[in-house]
Amino acid sequence: MGAALAQRRQDDAALLAQARSMLLAHGQVTDELRRKVATAHEADISWRGADPLGARLDERHAPAVEPRPATLIAADGSQIYPDRHGIALYYLLNTGSIVLRQGGSQAPAVSTNPEVFYEDADLYDETGRPRDPEYINSQRDRRELEALADLAEAERIALGGDLARPIVVLTDGPLLRWTPQRITDREVVREVHHFTAQLERLRRSQAVPFGYVDRPSSANVLRTVELTTLAAEEITRETVRHGRFRPLADRALFDDLAPNQRTGFFASTSDLNDRYRRAGHRIVFFYLNVAQRPGPENALIVRIELPEWAAHESAGLDVAQAAVYADCALSGFPYVLARAHELAVVGYVERHSLEAMLGQAMLRCGLQPVASTKAEAKRLTGSRSRR
Numbered sequence: 001m002g003a004a005l006a007q008r009r010q011d012d013a014a015l016l017a018q019a020r021s022m023l024l025a026h027g028q029v030t031d032e033l034r035r036k037v038a039t040a041h042e043a044d045i046s047w048r049g050a051d052p053l054g055a056r057l058d059e060r061h062a063p064a065v066e067p068r069p070a071t072l073i074a075a076d077g078s079q080i081y082p083d084r085h086g087i088a089l090y091y092l093l094n095t096g097s098i099v100l101r102q103g104g105s106q107a108p109a110v111s112t113n114p115e116v117f118y119e120d121a122d123l124y125d126e127t128g129r130p131r132d133p134e135y136i137n138s139q140r141d142r143r144e145l146e147a148l149a150d151l152a153e154a155e156r157i158a159l160g161g162d163l164a165r166p167i168v169v170l171t172d173g174p175l176l177r178w179t180p181q182r183i184t185d186r187e188v189v190r191e192v193h194h195f196t197a198q199l200e201r202l203r204r205s206q207a208v209p210f211g212y213v214d215r216p217s218s219a220n221v222l223r224t225v226e227l228t229t230l231a232a233e234e235i236t237r238e239t240v241r242h243g244r245f246r247p248l249a250d251r252a253l254f255d256d257l258a259p260n261q262r263t264g265f266f267a268s269t270s271d272l273n274d275r276y277r278r279a280g281h282r283i284v285f286f287y288l289n290v291a292q293r294p295g296p297e298n299a300l301i302v303r304i305e306l307p308e309w310a311a312h313e314s315a316g317l318d319v320a321q322a323a324v325y326a327d328c329a330l331s332g333f334p335y336v337l338a339r340a341h342e343l344a345v346v347g348y349v350e351r352h353s354l355e356a357m358l359g360q361a362m363l364r365c366g367l368q369p370v371a372s373t374k375a376e377a378k379r380l381t382g383s384r385s386r387r
Contacts, residue, residue, distance in 0.1 A: 008247070016252050019225055019245055023253065026228035027058040036227040036235060041269045044237045049227070050220035050266035053284060053311070057225065059264030060257065063318035069103025070166035070323035071155055073207075074336035075147040076344040077140040080351060081133055082123060085375035087359055090118040091136055095143045096343025098336050099151055102323060108336075112343050113147070116354075138191065144171055145198040152207040167207040168320045172337045175211030175305040176283040179272050188272070196279040199307055208313075208320040211305035214333060216287075218303065220268055221250045250287060251301035257289035260325045262304070265311050282308045288321065290328040300332045 026033075029052045040047050080092040093115050100108040117123070123131055148169040159165050177195075179188065202209050222245040227235065254263055267273060267284045276282050283305050291300040304321075311317060327334045359369035371379070 012247055012252075015245055015248055019222055019248065019253055022225050022228055023058050026225070027056045029055055029057060033224070033228060036230065036232065037224060037269065039232060039235045040223075040227060040240045043235055044240050045271070047223070047240045047269065048218075048220055049223040049240075049269045051269055052224065052264065052266055053308075054264035056264065057221065060261055061264070062258065062261045063322045065315055065318045065322075067322040067326065068166070068319060069101070070168055070319060072098075072100045072102065072168050072170065072323060072327055072334070072336045073148055073151045073155065074098050074100075074170045074172075074334065074340040075144045075151075076172050076337065076340035077144045078344045078346050079136055079140050080346055080354075081136060082130065083375070085372040087355065087369035087371050088118070088362065089123055090116055090358075091122070091131075092116050092346065092354070093136070093140050093143060094344050094346050095140075095147050096340045096345075097147045097151060098339045098343065099155060100327075100336050102326070108339070110339065110343055113143070114346075115143075138177075141177055142194060145195065148207075148209070149198045149201040149205070152202055152205040156205045156207070163206050166316065166319045166323065167205065168210060168323050169202060169207050170210045170212050170324070170334060170337055172212060172214075172341060174213055174303075175209065175307075176268060176270070176273055176276075176285075188275070192272070192275045192279060196276060196281045199281045203307070203309060206316075208310050208316060209306055210320065210324060211283075212324070212334060212337060213303040213305065216251055216301070216303035217249050219245065219249050220285075221263075221266060222248055222253060224266075225253075250303070254287045254289075254301055255296040255299040257287065257299065257301065259289055259291050259294055260322065262286045262288040262321065265308075267308070277308075280309070284308050284311050286311075288325075290325055290332060292329060292332075300328075 034051070037049055037051055040049055075095060075097040077093060077095045079094070080090075082089050082091045095113045096110070097112075098108050098110045125131060125135075148171065152167055152169055155167055179191070199209065223240070223243060226243050226245055230239065257263070263286045265284045265286050267277075267282060273283055284307075285303055285305045288302050288304050289299050290302055291298045304324075306317075310320075324334060327336060331338070362369045
């Protein structure tokens with residue numbers, strides 16, 4: 001395995017050199033390139049390239065304003081999935097959040113909001129099928145964004161409506177969520193409506209939403225770079241699905257960014273993002289180096305996703321970027337996101353306590369809390385590893 005990893009590293013380095021050479025030679029964004037991006041998406045509806053918003057693919061930008069204190073708000077969620085082998089069928093969602101006001105001595109405000117779901121309407125869909133993990137994950141994501149909108153509104157009210165204080169809200173992961181193919185169009189409409197409604201609340205609060213993706217594996221820009229040397233007739237379903245840069249990620253292409261420097265803006269080519277665009281909240285992204293020391297060997301390239309309307313506010317975006325960069329100074333990852341995760345996570349001890357309380361409540365109601373024989377066997381054998 002070690003030998004294979006070493007060979008892969010060499011192969012990837014050679015591919016990356018090709019990609020950088022193409023980026024340098026064909027960095028100009030032309031109408032022809034935009035037509036190629038559209039052609040690739042038409043050839044394969046699942047193709048995820050990058051639609052460039054700027055004049056060049058290799059654009060670089062450093063904040064042009066002096067850093068100033070901002071309010072950072074982060075939320076994260078965790079869950080306990082339904083377990084048919086447990087003493088009862090239920091699931092739990094827990095949302096942790098933090099409000100950190102930079103530049104003062106006030107301690108951050110933290111909160112958690114655990115919710116237990118056990119009614120039939122929570123556990124089964126309209127056809128009577130059990131809710132799957134993807135549905136529960138979507139409910140968790142909903143609550144994260146709702147918490148951010150609630151806290152941003154409350155913070156702006158506490159400031160007396162003063163817009164001089166920047167507010168930046170962060171989620172751990174992309175803003176443009178993945179949607180299962182089997183989801184119905186009606187469900188997609190509901191999700192888009194809910195998502196854009198929360199973004200509109202953030203927009204009215206003059207808050208800048210960031211989806212923070214650490215160590216991103218996406219390759220949207222590389223797929224677009226590959227199109228620069230293809231003739232229009234060469235862009236087929238086969239060629240876009242089996243591109244030469246498949247083993248690479250965009251973050252390697254941009255590891256020459258200076259600390260606190262970002263790329264230009266791109267938009268992912270997905271039908272879901274097109275729905276957001278029609279609702280006035282298309283999601284765009286850029287890559288940012290949050291490292292404190294210069295040099296590709298020290299680079300920490302992250303992907304930041306945000307609504308397009310926030311990208312157009314260049315001064316406000318520069319301030320938001322500087323505030324997040326400062327929050328990464330300690331560990332290379334935003335403190336507020338790490339703290340929100342700590343608040344949200346439900347560990348073994350918490351789950352065991354919840355099960356104990358549930359068992360006591362069932363006994364008071366004349367019910368016997370009995371797990372399946374499989375669950376009991378796992379509990380007995382698994383307990384040895386926790387000693």
